[in-house]
Amino acid sequence: MVSNSSSEAELKKVTWELASYKIELHKTTGFLQCILQNATDLIFATDAEGLLISFSKGGEKVLGYSWEEVVGRPIKALAKDPESFEPVMVSCQEEGCALVLDVPFQHKDGKTVYCNASLMDLTNREGQRIGTVAICQDITRWKRLQEDLIQVDRLAEIGRIAAGVAHEINNPVAVIREASGWAAEVIGDAEGLSPDDRQELENVIKQIKAQTGRCRDITHKLLTFVRGSVPTKSEFDVHELLEETIGLLKPELKHSGIEIDLNFAEGPLSVNSNPKLLEQVFVNCLANAIHAVIEKGGDNGRIEIRTVNNNSEVEISVADNGVGIPKEDQGKIFDLFYTTKPPGKGTGLGLPICQNILRQLGGDIYFESEVGVGTTFTVRISVS
């Protein structure tokens, strides 16, 4: 029977084909499983109702849920805003092709996780919707970075405005200064003033001068802070610069009874940097240390300046045995305008300026402090 044997052959062929399909299917499933198990992205599939039927290992990492916890739950429940997730699913159905967009999900611990998701509708051969698959990449860090950049941009803008204001304020302040200077001379020459009135007027003039000086101090510091130009560099000896800086602060140190200990590394400490800017850093650190020691009172005030040569970089530390900085304030001291000094004594711009300068020159500044024991500020600068 010819037909019989041919149909038998047919059957064999089909069976064989089926077997190979099965192997193929097995391979594909294994392949897909492998992807689902190993991908770091969140990959999920839902049924037509939007209930989760598959959830990758990466998804467990990204959102913090295990597969058992989420299977059968609606996918929109994982979105940060379930209501706005609905239209996404709908437009995905209408689109007919992959839909790529940023979706905020919510981590098990409540944090927002931003994902770049590509969603695809799944249909069967009859064209019926049977569900959705999606591959979502966690872009939270990237998003944060972007926000930080915007923040930095905004800060730079505020800086520019502040600089503009400071510049403009300088002019009227200068006029007030000159006008009061002239008034002082007129008062000096005036006849018929009672000694009391003269004294009173002189005090007023002195006050105007002091206060315009204060304005000038603030505007200058503010303008230093926002100055954008790249600092020039030259070769110099840090030890020499430190000695000069201490010389500058002689008036503050006089009568304070503070002992200054120099603990310098062997020989000159040569660096290629900007001496003027570094001087500003040292002046501020030293002035802060002197203030802290005086505030503590007593007569064993001591400031130690130590330098360490680490070949590619040098460390300069200023250690005082002053009042110290309370733990709860330690996070604030680099903030613009943060100061605990009385009005007129501090602007709260010293440390932010130092930080800015070191950022520009390649280096950093950090500190350790204990209330009642003292504070050590350390400046690190690269040699070249």
Added chain:
Amino acid sequence: MSDQQHIRVLLVDDEENLLEYLSKRLLKKGFAVKATFSGEQAVEVAQHEPYDVAVVDLKMPGIDGVETQKRLRQIQPFLQCIVLTGHGSVESALESGQQEAFEYLLKPVDYDKLLVAISEAYKRKVDLQTAKFREEVEKVQMAGMGPRGIRKAIRELEKIYGIE
């Protein structure tokens, strides 16, 4: 400082109120002061009147301080200029190679510092001028003119360099 009587100061700033008080104070100190309110005006004034020291604001409408300073020195080569700058512009002015100014001072300027700067600038002007005068006199003497010619030439030079 009695020689302040001789110092002729040219002030250039668009802030008129500032110049009013500044010139009054300098006048009282014994300086000869001329206040001008723009670079153009200063240049114009300098065409007719010699000065020793100019105090020039960097930021002005019209020609700015650096340019004013340059033009003033073209007219009066020994004139020393003190440029008043806002913050940050000191570096930019220096870095752009405009180092001809005698000194840059930050605004608002400290009056005592300004006085010191003016007298130092004056000293520098006199030194430069005298040195140049000597040089020229030497040249005249080397030129092999007769005694009469020499005397005449020197008198000429004295006039040019303002030496009595």
